[in-house]
Amino acid sequence: MRDVIVVGAGGGGAVVAKELAARGLDVLLLEAGPRHADITEEWTHYENDANNPLTGFLRFGPSDRSQPAWYRELPQNSFLWQLSGVGGTTQHYFGNCPRAYPGVFAGYDGADRDAYDTAHLFPFGYSELVPYYEWVEATLPVQTAAMGRKEEVFFRGCEQLGLPVQTAKTTTEDSYRPQENAILQPGGAAGRVSGYEGEPRLLYPEATGCTFCGYCFQGCSHPAKAPRNLIAKRSTDNSYVPMALTADRWAPGGRPVTLVTDAFVTRVHTEQRGGRTAASGVTWREGATGDHQREDAKVVVLAAGCTENPRLWFNSGLPDPNDWVGRGYTDHYFDWIIASFDSYTGSSKGTGSSARSDWPGRGGVMNVGLPPALKAFTMTFSDSGIRGQYGNGRGEAGPWDGPAGRLMGPELKDMMMGGIDQMFCMLVMTDDDVERQNRVTLSALPADEHGSVAKVEMHQRQRSRRTVANREFLVRKGVEIARAAGARTVHRMDWPPLILHVQSTMRMGESERNSVLDADGQARWVDGLYVADNSALANSAAGVNPTLTTQAVATRTAEKIFTSRFGGAAWVRSEAPVVSTDDRVAQGMDDLGL
Amino acid sequence: MQDKVVGRRAFLARLGVLGAVVATGGLFADRAVAAVGLEPDGSALDQIVEDLQPVLAELARDTLNGLVVMVCPGPDEYSRAQGTPRPEDGALEARATDFMIASLDGFVPFPDQLGTALAGGLASGLEGTGITLPPAQAALPIGQVGTVDRALTTLLRNDATLPLSAVVAMLLNLVATQVDPAAVHGPFLSPFARLSYAGKCAVFERLEGPDPALVSVLDSKAPEPFTGTLSGMLRFLAGALLEFAAYGSYGEWGVFDPDQKTLSEQPVGWRLTGYQPDGVVQGWDEMIGYYQDRERVSA
Numbered sequence: 001m002r003d004v005i006v007v008g009a010g011g012g013g014a015v016v017a018k019e020l021a022a023r024g025l026d027v028l029l030l031e032a033g034p035r036h037a038d039i040t041e042e043w044t045h046y047e048n049d050a051n052n053p054l055t056g057f058l059r060f061g062p063s064d065r066s067q068p069a070w071y072r073e074l075p076q077n078s079f080l081w082q083l084s085g086v087g088g089t090t091q092h093y094f095g096n097c098p099r100a101y102p103g104v105f106a107g108y109d110g111a112d113r114d115a116y117d118t119a120h121l122f123p124f125g126y127s128e129l130v131p132y133y134e135w136v137e138a139t140l141p142v143q144t145a146a147m148g149r150k151e152e153v154f155f156r157g158c159e160q161l162g163l164p165v166q167t168a169k170t171t172t173e174d175s176y177r178p179q180e181n182a183i184l185q186p187g188g189a190a191g192r193v194s195g196y197e198g199e200p201r202l203l204y205p206e207a208t209g210c211t212f213c214g215y216c217f218q219g220c221s222h223p224a225k226a227p228r229n230l231i232a233k234r235s236t237d238n239s240y241v242p243m244a245l246t247a248d249r250w251a252p253g254g255r256p257v258t259l260v261t262d263a264f265v266t267r268v269h270t271e272q273r274g275g276r277t278a279a280s281g282v283t284w285r286e287g288a289t290g291d292h293q294r295e296d297a298k299v300v301v302l303a304a305g306c307t308e309n310p311r312l313w314f315n316s317g318l319p320d321p322n323d324w325v326g327r328g329y330t331d332h333y334f335d336w337i338i339a340s341f342d343s344y345t346g347s348s349k350g351t352g353s354s355a356r357s358d359w360p361g362r363g364g365v366m367n368v369g370l371p372p373a374l375k376a377f378t379m380t381f382s383d384s385g386i387r388g389q390y391g392n393g394r395g396e397a398g399p400w401d402g403p404a405g406r407l408m409g410p411e412l413k414d415m416m417m418g419g420i421d422q423m424f425c426m427l428v429m430t431d432d433d434v435e436r437q438n439r440v441t442l443s444a445l446p447a448d449e450h451g452s453v454a455k456v457e458m459h460q461r462q463r464s465r466r467t468v469a470n471r472e473f474l475v476r477k478g479v480e481i482a483r484a485a486g487a488r489t490v491h492r493m494d495w496p497p498l499i500l501h502v503q504s505t506m507r508m509g510e511s512e513r514n515s516v517l518d519a520d521g522q523a524r525w526v527d528g529l530y531v532a533d534n535s536a537l538a539n540s541a542a543g544v545n546p547t548l549t550t551q552a553v554a555t556r557t558a559e560k561i562f563t564s565r566f567g568g569a570a571w572v573r574s575e576a577p578v579v580s581t582d583d584r585v586a587q588g589m590d591d592l593g594l
Numbered sequence: 595m596q597d598k599v600v601g602r603r604a605f606l607a608r609l610g611v612l613g614a615v616v617a618t619g620g621l622f623a624d625r626a627v628a629a630v631g632l633e634p635d636g637s638a639l640d641q642i643v644e645d646l647q648p649v650l651a652e653l654a655r656d657t658l659n660g661l662v663v664m665v666c667p668g669p670d671e672y673s674r675a676q677g678t679p680r681p682e683d684g685a686l687e688a689r690a691t692d693f694m695i696a697s698l699d700g701f702v703p704f705p706d707q708l709g710t711a712l713a714g715g716l717a718s719g720l721e722g723t724g725i726t727l728p729p730a731q732a733a734l735p736i737g738q739v740g741t742v743d744r745a746l747t748t749l750l751r752n753d754a755t756l757p758l759s760a761v762v763a764m765l766l767n768l769v770a771t772q773v774d775p776a777a778v779h780g781p782f783l784s785p786f787a788r789l790s791y792a793g794k795c796a797v798f799e800r801l802e803g804p805d806p807a808l809v810s811v812l813d814s815k816a817p818e819p820f821t822g823t824l825s826g827m828l829r830f831l832a833g834a835l836l837e838f839a840a841y842g843s844y845g846e847w848g849v850f851d852p853d854q855k856t857l858s859e860q861p862v863g864w865r866l867t868g869y870q871p872d873g874v875v876q877g878w879d880e881m882i883g884y885y886q887d888r889e890r891v892s893a
Binding site: 047 | 798
């Protein structure tokens with residue numbers, strides 16, 4: 001019997017696995033997708049090869065890319081961007097690590113306390129989470145982003161608006177700043193030299209940290225030749241997983257995790273213990289063979305994501321007495337602003353996004369750089385129909401140019417031919433309310449080899465008044481930033497659900513009436529069953545990128561597991577974290593041939 | 595009986611199937627059964643079903659040619675037909691149609707049963723009304739129309755041989771003839787490809803809406819447990835078709851060698867946008883420094 005089984009090696013599960021491995025527990029980490037151990041061989045910088053949701057190496061599907069991706073039912077105009085594989089969604093994230101604003105935690109008493117989703121607060125205070133934020137920030141590590149040209153454009157717009165600059169980790173007012181991100185700062189020739197394949201100055205160790213290559217969304221593999229734990233972007237396949245695999249090297253008494261990939265968990269097992277339903281283990285299906293394996297454990301941690309956790313829950317027949325499993329799916333009610341400039345913006349170069357503005361009670365607006373196919377996708381994705389042809393019941397006008405809607409045909413081509421590096425894009429991330437109606441259920445469509453598949457319902461046009469008002473506010477601020485920076489044209493896309501910053505489908509909460517997890521991250525109705533990914537978040541984390549908050553909460557959950565289940569002592573407030581770039585991690589990975 | 599067959603004839607024409615059968619010829623060549631208009635026996639029907647598949651594949655390609663130039667028009671005949679020709683390379687030069695067919699038929703994780711439900715809705719619903727068939731289609735003997743109808747229905751019921759690209763094409767063509775009944779006539783195999791750019795947009799307006807009349811018929815004809823799911827699927831499908839057409843037009847798929855992981859030439863989308871003019875980089879000379887020279891912030 002294992003001490004702990006963690007289901008999912010993405011942004012949250014890898015954190016729990018690493019922390020508990022460091023404490024010497026016997027941890028089995030199961031991942032449905034591939035390992036991507038040799039990113040030099042397995043990955044390219046081509047966006048279809050990487051990001052095609054059907055065939056890309058960063059898709060939600062089996063390790064064998066000749067096999068179809070796994071499907072989910074999406075009964076609306078929407079796009080669900082899940083990833084399988086070690087690192088999960090952090091494989092393609094931009095590494096942004098803002099903290100959630102204090103107003104989304106219990107006990108907040110600021111003047112703006114009523115501006116948040118007060119019905120769905122985190123069940124503890126912001127000050128409770130700060131030590132865990134600090135622990136994660138030191139481990140990844142999180143650093144202040146270096147600036148490229150597209151960041152300069154963004155800052156110029158914010159300066160023109162007279163916004164103050166934020167110089168602290170905690171957000172307290174409307175402001176702008178470079179991102180705090182999990183991307184190693186450039187060193188040596190990185191960011192200062194342009195070069196194609198084989199440019200020796202851009203190989204490690206002549207270059208360290210971010211080389212400004214522009215491929216964040218395609219998975220980070222630079223600087224080339226760097227040890228895995230010194231790859232610039234700190235996705236968990238570069239940070240927490242290498243630490244988990246080498247826990248015996250850097251943690252006194254540490255014990256390396258057992259990582260099994262291509263292992264799709266299909267069932268959580270329970271037994272009756274002391275009159276309570278308790279988790280006892282899991283069964284998974286090996287993708288290569290189709291064989292099923294079962295192991296037992298004292299504790300099971302679900303970290304398969306906002307869509308797959310509820311699916312697994314339902315397929316396992318676990319209890320759901322208040323009908324909140326799978327509900328409250330938040331996605332930051334994204335919108336997108338696309339501007340064109342007469343001058344160079346560097347939109348396809350550098351990090352995915354290294355500048356942001358924060359609007360407490362509203363959400364955030366950040367710049368985003370993308371390669372051409374993803375940009376074209378972005379500009380054809382709308383709830384407002386085809387611009388200039390039909391509005392699909394929307395197509396609002398505002399301070400942007402003309403009606404919102406899909407750019408297509410000659411208009412899209414003209415925009416693209418204006419030059420990818422004269423475009424400028426911003427993502428609007430709304431502080432959206434947790435809403436029961438947005439949810440995961442089991443689809444009536446035929447099951448796949450892992451059981452009934454997930455159906456994700458997002459009721460885009462029935463969002464709460466606060467959510468809608470927040471998005472409208474932020475879109476207007478984004479347009480102001482673009483115009484103040486000198487944009488020639490500004491378009492609003494009016495995105496349908498692009499289900500990517502996903503949160504809260506297994507939410508922890510103050511009340512047992514509308515939450516699945518208690519304040520420790522443990523399922524209210526299943527003893528020894530925890531959830532430790534974005535789905536555990538109590539709300540949309542104020543509209544900031546959720547990964548850091550997930551990782552802080554997961555660290556806290558790991559500590560709760562260790563102290564309450566294994567009689568151990570807490571460590572976050574008493575020890576100093578080891579940074580994931582530590583030489584011992586690199587040496588351990590080298591010894592393991594990884 | 596006669597009215598029903600006439601209705602089926604119009605329906606098959608609106609799907610684009612009848613026009614494609616006539617235009618490609620040969621489906622009934624050397625088929626004695628067709629010549630005399632008798633009910634085909636099992637083996638003859640099997641053969642006709644087999645013969646129909648490449649016809650549907652051509653129809654799908656033609657229809658998707660008409661789709662991809664919506665997002666990236668170029669110097670091709672489909673862009674000219676929709677009224678937006680462009681001198682620079684476009685979606686067809688980027689092989690976006692091949693991308694769409696490969697994606698739809700090979701990789702869309704769409705349960706066969708769902709595709710079949712959609713096809714079943716198409717095949718069993720919507721009697722054609724109010725359109726005038728071109729002479730070649732109108733002249734096809736009733737026996738042959740019935741044979742095409744049976745062959746198509748057989749094909750649609752057999753999910754193993756059901757290419758999603760063909761189902762999508764039939765859906766687009768059906769709605770195209772709702773938007774403009776005259777689209778059953780003209781160049782190309784596909785009624786959808788014959789529409790103007792605005793007409794094609796009107797097709798997507800009905801799909802995205804989605805058109806209640808279309809949905810109610812499709813939903814009512816779909817078997818349980820799919821009743822009621824098709825309207826949501828139409829919304830998803832309408833969006834995904836446009837977004838994938840854009841993604842395929844501006845990405846590298848058309849010139850990518852998956853075995854070598856190299857490009858045979860610069861992708862159309864890269865040339866149009868000025869992306870990576872000399873190929874894949876290891877890094878850019880793009881770092882300005884740190885904003886206000888601040889490399890770290892306080893807690």
